[in-house]
Amino acid sequence: MIEKLGETTEKSVETTEKTIDKIKVVSDGLYYLAAVIYFVFSIIATSHVRTLLGSKMYILIMAGMLGLLMLRELLGFIFVKRYGIREVIGLAICGFFWYIAEKNDSSILVCSYLLVFASRNADMKKVYRIIFITMVLTCSAIFLLAENNVILNSIYYDEGRFRHIFGFHYQLIPPCHLLNITMVFAVLKSEKISFSEIGILFFLNGALYRWCRADLSGAVTLIVLLFMILVKLYPKLLTSDFPLWTLLDRIAVIIFPLCMALSLGLSILYSDSVGWMKALDDATRGRLHYPQQAIQRYGFSMLGQSINFIGIGVDGGSHGGEYDYVDNLYISLLLRYGTIFVVIGILLLTVTMYYLYQKNMRIWLWMLSLWALHGLLEDRMHLVYFNSLLLIIGQAVQNVRMELLCRKTNC
Numbered sequence: 001m002i003e004k005l006g007e008t009t010e011k012s013v014e015t016t017e018k019t020i021d022k023i024k025v026v027s028d029g030l031y032y033l034a035a036v037i038y039f040v041f042s043i044i045a046t047s048h049v050r051t052l053l054g055s056k057m058y059i060l061i062m063a064g065m066l067g068l069l070m071l072r073e074l075l076g077f078i079f080v081k082r083y084g085i086r087e088v089i090g091l092a093i094c095g096f097f098w099y100i101a102e103k104n105d106s107s108i109l110v111c112s113y114l115l116v117f118a119s120r121n122a123d124m125k126k127v128y129r130i131i132f133i134t135m136v137l138t139c140s141a142i143f144l145l146a147e148n149n150v151i152l153n154s155i156y157y158d159e160g161r162f163r164h165i166f167g168f169h170y171q172l173i174p175p176c177h178l179l180n181i182t183m184v185f186a187v188l189k190s191e192k193i194s195f196s197e198i199g200i201l202f203f204l205n206g207a208l209y210r211w212c213r214a215d216l217s218g219a220v221t222l223i224v225l226l227f228m229i230l231v232k233l234y235p236k237l238l239t240s241d242f243p244l245w246t247l248l249d250r251i252a253v254i255i256f257p258l259c260m261a262l263s264l265g266l267s268i269l270y271s272d273s274v275g276w277m278k279a280l281d282d283a284t285r286g287r288l289h290y291p292q293q294a295i296q297r298y299g300f301s302m303l304g305q306s307i308n309f310i311g312i313g314v315d316g317g318s319h320g321g322e323y324d325y326v327d328n329l330y331i332s333l334l335l336r337y338g339t340i341f342v343v344i345g346i347l348l349l350t351v352t353m354y355y356l357y358q359k360n361m362r363i364w365l366w367m368l369s370l371w372a373l374h375g376l377l378e379d380r381m382h383l384v385y386f387n388s389l390l391l392i393i394g395q396a397v398q399n400v401r402m403e404l405l406c407r408k409t410n411c
Contacts, residue, residue, distance in 0.1 A: 030072040042385035048151040120394035175214035191235035263330040267291035304338030329375035355396035
């Protein structure tokens, strides 16, 4: 009798485990599908394909993507694992970020926040393989639609040079997508990347620079490719404890607060009577005096404020009036999203960098550091579809304390 009862219990446990495994497979499938939808339609939103869809259709599709993520979380919560304190805090942060985004910008940004949260237990290598293919196919499709005149494909004459948009809203967007694709590929392939793959990316970067003239994105992409050549030639670079590399790792951990402090300091203290400041402002096309002007005009608030900067890009609002667009990401978010949002965001990014440092994920650490520096001059780094490396934040916040504990107990 006891033996039969034991056998029944074992079978029951085995059946339960199989059921949970199946639910995990379904849950992962929902996540991957949501990620594909997010990247396809977020990239589409930066192009003239968006006009073919219409606003209502786009909102419905992104709402469906949110529904998939919520269903995935619900299945995991009920059948796999209850939320711990870190998940509760993560959801609270997502809710707060959604409130700020809807109040001052766009509620669609909640898709980014929930996708980062849902990535906390994902296989990041598999995620990036899917994302890489999705981004390449989507950008290629937009390019082909533009070349066949299905969508608008304008050419601008700006400062003595022609600049093509290739179906996107603005000529700087295609190179920014290529930068993201290159960084994801670098993280995905690491030292296993081939010289032919590097050559293809070199060609694409050169071609886009020739036709779009995106100085910053083109330069950062070039730096990434040169770094990948170095890694290919000297793969031990990724694990070396050479003092210079370990110093760079430690600086990388605090790179985001450093960039925030530098942005604030230069913006507040800027004076065109100081020679080097004026020269730097001219070299960066007003990226010192425009932030200072915006700070003086709008000031800082705890929960942000709705500001319609006037610029020439897709995020620049109205094209009429005097140009006042703030390209510096740190100042732009501080003005538009508020102090609390920025403090939490910088804290999360610093925790993420520390997690990468503890895990010896040097290539991730250095790639995100490049994005941090990129944010000094461009304001797209916080958008996951422009900077897909941000997906690691959920995993870092979920596991960093465990990493610290293991470090202390030598487990």
